[in-house]
Amino acid sequence: MSEPIDKLSVPALVAEIKHGDTVAMGEIVKRYSNKVYNLAFHLTRDASAAEEIMQEVFLTVISKIHTLTNEAYFATWLYRVTTNAAYGFLRKEKKFAEQTSVDDMNHEQSVTYDWSTLPDDVLLSEESRAMLRDSIDTLPDTMRTVVIMKDVEGLKNEDIAQALGLSVPAVKSRLHRGRLILREILSDYFRKYSDPSGEGK
Amino acid sequence: MNCRICSKLLQEYLENTISEELINDLNRHLQDCERCRIFFKTYSLTITLSRKVETPCCVSPEKIEHLTSLLYERLFSK
Numbered sequence: 001m002s003e004p005i006d007k008l009s010v011p012a013l014v015a016e017i018k019h020g021d022t023v024a025m026g027e028i029v030k031r032y033s034n035k036v037y038n039l040a041f042h043l044t045r046d047a048s049a050a051e052e053i054m055q056e057v058f059l060t061v062i063s064k065i066h067t068l069t070n071e072a073y074f075a076t077w078l079y080r081v082t083t084n085a086a087y088g089f090l091r092k093e094k095k096f097a098e099q100t101s102v103d104d105m106n107h108e109q110s111v112t113y114d115w116s117t118l119p120d121d122v123l124l125s126e127e128s129r130a131m132l133r134d135s136i137d138t139l140p141d142t143m144r145t146v147v148i149m150k151d152v153e154g155l156k157n158e159d160i161a162q163a164l165g166l167s168v169p170a171v172k173s174r175l176h177r178g179r180l181i182l183r184e185i186l187s188d189y190f191r192k193y194s195d196p197s198g199e200g201k
Numbered sequence: 202m203n204c205r206i207c208s209k210l211l212q213e214y215l216e217n218t219i220s221e222e223l224i225n226d227l228n229r230h231l232q233d234c235e236r237c238r239i240f241f242k243t244y245s246l247t248i249t250l251s252r253k254v255e256t257p258c259c260v261s262p263e264k265i266e267h268l269t270s271l272l273y274e275r276l277f278s279k
Contacts, residue, residue, distance in 0.1 A: 116242035151251035183247040
């Protein structure tokens with residue numbers, strides 16, 4: 001390798017690992033361990049499970065790295081293995097909630113209260129962030145995973161689709177429905193600030 | 202443009218994947234329809250707030266090193 005290890009692209013690192021380069025493996029672990037841990041933690045809400053999953057995921061992908069025919073798909077493969085491991089943990093823990101149908105949800109039925117004008121100290125308070133985090137946890141699983149991957153972790157629709165084995169339109173649809181639910185919850189939560197008496201609803 | 206179409210286009214609008222003509226139609230509708238305007242603003246803000254949801258603490262350098270050693274022992278040292 002002529003380039004420094006930290007400047008190498010992911011496909012180049014993966015190619016090096018296939019040739020038995022353990023330095024390249026260390027670099028991949030360094031680049032992706034936080035991403036894998038965060039995704040696993042967001043999906044399981046369990047720090048020790050997230051750590052175990054992170055270990056299991058890297059053991060799986062590095063041991064099977066030769067099966068990856070297109071090195072460019074390493075990250076989406078990694079995310080897929082991570083979500084599968086997290087689902088496995090949740091199944092074991094029986095936290096796998098039954099899916100709730102929200103197909104008939106319609107934002108036009110919701111009451112309109114413009115909480116977007118609230119000051120940042122209210123919108124970004126510790127309490128409101130904790131409430132939103134808990135609300136994401138209560139989303140039906142198919143939506144929760146997509147919302148976490150897209151809106152919390154900032155992945156692209158195409159990468160999420162690849163990782164979860166979904167079409168891009170399916171990702172968008174789940175994302176939209178998840179966001180609609182969260183918006184409703186936030187609207188209810190922030191409504192207490194709409195009461196001029198300050199007494200809430 | 203009506204409210205239902207407006208709500209369906211919102212996601213594409215935020216991802217910047219609709220034509221300029223549709224964007225102009227949407228903006229005209231948003232100017233006239235307070236309900237959609239509020240919906241649009243609160244929907245966008247929901248995304249912004251989700252981005253601020255606490256990310257778990259970083260994996261420590263020690264844990265990264267431990268993981269790397271474990272991978273080396275299990276997969277590379279024969």
